[in-house]
Amino acid sequence: MKRLSQFYILFSLIFIFTIPISDKVQANTTFPDVVQFKEEIMFLNNKGIIYGYGNGNFGPNNPITRLQAVQMILREMGVDLKDAPNPHFKDVTPSSYGYDAISKAAELGIISGKGDGRFDPNGTLTRGQMAIILVNAYQLKGTSPYSFPDVKKSHYMYPYIDTLASHHITVGGTDGKFRPNEPLKRAHFAVFLARLLDRDFVSYPSFSHNTETIANFAQSVLIIELYDENDELISQGSGFIVGNQLIATNLHVISGGVKAVAITNDGEEFELEGVVAYDEYLDLALVKPAGKISYPALPLASYNSIKIGEKVVAIGSPYGLQNSVTEGIVSGKQTFRDEFGTVNVIQSTAQITFGSSGGPLFNMKGFVIGMNSFGMEELNFAVTSDYVAQMLQPFKAVKFAALQTEAFSDMPEIYFEEEDEPSSNEEEKIPELDEYIPVNPPTPSELQLLAEMKQTTSELFIDVVHDNNQPIIYGINTYGELISFNYETNEVKTLSFDEPAESLFYANGELYITLLQGEHSSYWWDELQKGAVAIVDTATFEIKNKFNIKIDPYDIVADDNYFYVSSGSGQWTTIKSYNKETGKEVSSQMIRQQSSIFLHPSKNRIYAVDSDSSPRDMEVFSISNGMITAGADSPYHGDYELLPHMSLSPDGKYIFNNYGTIFTASRLKSTDMQFVTELDTAFYDVAFNNELTKFYLTIDDLLFVYDYAGFTLLDTYKLDGEGFYLFNYKGNLIIVGEEIAPKTNLPKTFVLRTNMK
Numbered sequence: 001m002k003r004l005s006q007f008y009i010l011f012s013l014i015f016i017f018t019i020p021i022s023d024k025v026q027a028n029t030t031f032p033d034v035v036q037f038k039e040e041i042m043f044l045n046n047k048g049i050i051y052g053y054g055n056g057n058f059g060p061n062n063p064i065t066r067l068q069a070v071q072m073i074l075r076e077m078g079v080d081l082k083d084a085p086n087p088h089f090k091d092v093t094p095s096s097y098g099y100d101a102i103s104k105a106a107e108l109g110i111i112s113g114k115g116d117g118r119f120d121p122n123g124t125l126t127r128g129q130m131a132i133i134l135v136n137a138y139q140l141k142g143t144s145p146y147s148f149p150d151v152k153k154s155h156y157m158y159p160y161i162d163t164l165a166s167h168h169i170t171v172g173g174t175d176g177k178f179r180p181n182e183p184l185k186r187a188h189f190a191v192f193l194a195r196l197l198d199r200d201f202v203s204y205p206s207f208s209h210n211t212e213t214i215a216n217f218a219q220s221v222l223i224i225e226l227y228d229e230n231d232e233l234i235s236q237g238s239g240f241i242v243g244n245q246l247i248a249t250n251l252h253v254i255s256g257g258v259k260a261v262a263i264t265n266d267g268e269e270f271e272l273e274g275v276v277a278y279d280e281y282l283d284l285a286l287v288k289p290a291g292k293i294s295y296p297a298l299p300l301a302s303y304n305s306i307k308i309g310e311k312v313v314a315i316g317s318p319y320g321l322q323n324s325v326t327e328g329i330v331s332g333k334q335t336f337r338d339e340f341g342t343v344n345v346i347q348s349t350a351q352i353t354f355g356s357s358g359g360p361l362f363n364m365k366g367f368v369i370g371m372n373s374f375g376m377e378e379l380n381f382a383v384t385s386d387y388v389a390q391m392l393q394p395f396k397a398v399k400f401a402a403l404q405t406e407a408f409s410d411m412p413e414i415y416f417e418e419e420d421e422p423s424s425n426e427e428e429k430i431p432e433l434d435e436y437i438p439v440n441p442p443t444p445s446e447l448q449l450l451a452e453m454k455q456t457t458s459e460l461f462i463d464v465v466h467d468n469n470q471p472i473i474y475g476i477n478t479y480g481e482l483i484s485f486n487y488e489t490n491e492v493k494t495l496s497f498d499e500p501a502e503s504l505f506y507a508n509g510e511l512y513i514t515l516l517q518g519e520h521s522s523y524w525w526d527e528l529q530k531g532a533v534a535i536v537d538t539a540t541f542e543i544k545n546k547f548n549i550k551i552d553p554y555d556i557v558a559d560d561n562y563f564y565v566s567s568g569s570g571q572w573t574t575i576k577s578y579n580k581e582t583g584k585e586v587s588s589q590m591i592r593q594q595s596s597i598f599l600h601p602s603k604n605r606i607y608a609v610d611s612d613s614s615p616r617d618m619e620v621f622s623i624s625n626g627m628i629t630a631g632a633d634s635p636y637h638g639d640y641e642l643l644p645h646m647s648l649s650p651d652g653k654y655i656f657n658n659y660g661t662i663f664t665a666s667r668l669k670s671t672d673m674q675f676v677t678e679l680d681t682a683f684y685d686v687a688f689n690n691e692l693t694k695f696y697l698t699i700d701d702l703l704f705v706y707d708y709a710g711f712t713l714l715d716t717y718k719l720d721g722e723g724f725y726l727f728n729y730k731g732n733l734i735i736v737g738e739e740i741a742p743k744t745n746l747p748k749t750f751v752l753r754t755n756m757k
Contacts, residue, residue: 274405547583
């Protein structure tokens with residue numbers, strides 16, 4: 001990407017009739033012939049950018065030639081006109097006036113001439129040609145949600161005019177038309193130029209948009225990734241483009257690392273040069289990219305304009321799900337005070353979570369009213385945009401290239417509970433359960449003494465499975481991507497989908513992955529739900545099939561011929577079965593939303609446990625050739641505590657609920673889901689040895705070994721980190737967890753293979 005400075009286009013008047021004019025003779029004059037757009041014209045004149053005629057007039061209705069426009073652009077850029085290759089226009093030779101400027105503009109891709117091979121330097125510049133030249137010169141990007149009736153999408157000028165409109169540089173005439181073939185007047189050129197240089201001259205629509213239109217502004221919302229000195233990703237948040245192509249974000253998003261990048265909605269990645277300004281108390285920062293990102297700057301609205309009860313839209317990247325859109329209302333305007341200061345914040349019902357920090361909160365007119373910053377329990381707060389505007393003000397008139405920055409490594413470290421303790425449903429599978437650890441467990445041994453091999457990766461996972469035939473784990477990372485990690489060779493493969501992945505299941509050399517097409521919601525009813533399931537061949541690590549399904553997928557299991565999906569939305573909703581070859585729906589039954597499902601080893605029934613009811617409940621569904629029989633409830637309702645995750649023993653006899661409670665698993669209804677015993681601890685995961693004489697549990701940094709026959713504790717081992725997932729691979733216990741890197745004090749995933757039999 002070419003690095004272009006902010007344009008201050010200089011008017012070059014070559015000949016006005018027969019009177020030669022000095023470039024500076026008319027600076028700081030009043031132009032008696034200017035009535036309309038006087039502020040814009042005087043703004044440019046006071047900066048010495050444009051001048052008038054020798055008679056003191058500006059000539060607002062006079063046209064601009066194509067050559068004059070090119071000269072103004074290049075003069076503002078400060079480009080050296082020497083040594084440009086000959087563009088070979090028929091009407092421009094090396095001896096022609098303006099040849100150097102024309103050839104340099106052609107070299108830079110600002111102009112391409114007319115279709116007949118001419119440049120036509122003295123020809124009048126039309127409004128449509130102006131759009132092409134400005135978009136090319138400024139390398140502007142963006143699309144507008146609205147269009148002009150006289151510019152069809154098939155017209156070659158449409159993408160340039162559309163981009164100019166997305167920056168609100170042009171709004172068309174009073175009739176809504178753009179008139180691309182109309183000659184461009186000097187006054188109108190001054191207006192376009194002033195709007196490019198100072199966003200205060202931009203007029204934004206005063207009418208309200210719908211949510212779909214607001215979502216279009218996601219083109220100016222970015223993912224921000226922060227890396228340490230080892231190039232490992234350590235945090236991720238959101239940011240948005242404001243004036244002078246700076247990026248506004250939360251300070252805690254970019255503190256604690258040495259390098260940062262911004263990723264646009266279309267996947268383009270930009271290195272961030274450093275921090276232009278920050279406020280530790282307000283948790284705000286302005287960040288400068290190494291080069292202009294060139295998408296539209298978002299307009300800011302005042303705290304005083306906000307009304308309690310008005311509809312708002314939040315855009316951010318929770319858990320790396322880029323530019324997710326959530327709706328809500330302003331539920332309050334709060335002022336927080338402490339001994340360090342005062343801050344005005346907006347309380348809203350638009351949901352934010354890990355990765356949303358730094359993203360914009362819009363009103364329905366498309367203005368950013370706040371920066372989503374933190375949450376407390378079910379409350380979401382945004383710091384008002386007034387603070388962003390105040391921080392931005394000193395840098396609006398500074399040329400982009402001249403903006404000075406501080407290094408990310410020099411930023412003060414700041415932490416928020418919202419970032420450290422995400423509240424997603426997936427995290428419920430990894431609860432804080434220290435109180436259930438035995439009071440007097442056996443003395444921990446050093447597990448490292450038993451280890452054959454240990455590998456680490458910077459990827460962090462929300463769900464993990466193990467290949468039956470290879471030393472490979474597959475996981476959904478925090479960005480909704482599928483990762484393959486061979487912990488013997490340390491080879492990592494990544495597979496991305498059009499939609500974010502959430503859950504996966506391994507069966508017969510295939511991975512079944514749920515893909516989200518909306519956020520789980522109690523009010524997303526069955527008839528409106530949608531989602532997708534991808535089937536990945538582990539031999540090639542390629543998508544074998546992908547099916548769109550009429551359900552919001554939450555959890556998934558699969559047998560030899562069918563896969564089964566529980567819904568994450570709609571309160572009392574459905575579990576459905578599908579043919580794995582065709583994707584055709586086979587059967588469905590009622591289930592509670594966000595129920596985790598578990599396939600019995602016999603593949604003839606599915607156990608489920610819900611996550612949002614109190615008390616939690618278990619049930620079982622019989623399955624045969626894809627047909628699901630109505631569920632049978634557990635005989636207990638609140639008698640025993642349950643967590644929303646459990647495992648089946650390999651012999652199919654027991655259900656191990658992660659609360660530490662064990663129940664029977666039987667085909668007989670009278671003896672199914674009967675209480676057996678309670679262990680001394682809750683746990684993250686369970687695995688069994690080949691002989692089925694022992695089973696292993698992890699909780700926090702401890703590994704427990706139990707006797708399978710009597711459910712008695714045999715031994716306890718100490719881990720360096722927390723072991724979240726356990727697998728039996730060819731008789732070896734595989735522990736997948738997270739530990740803190742000693743140098744960076746940041747989490748990373750480890751895979752530990754032990755020789756325990």
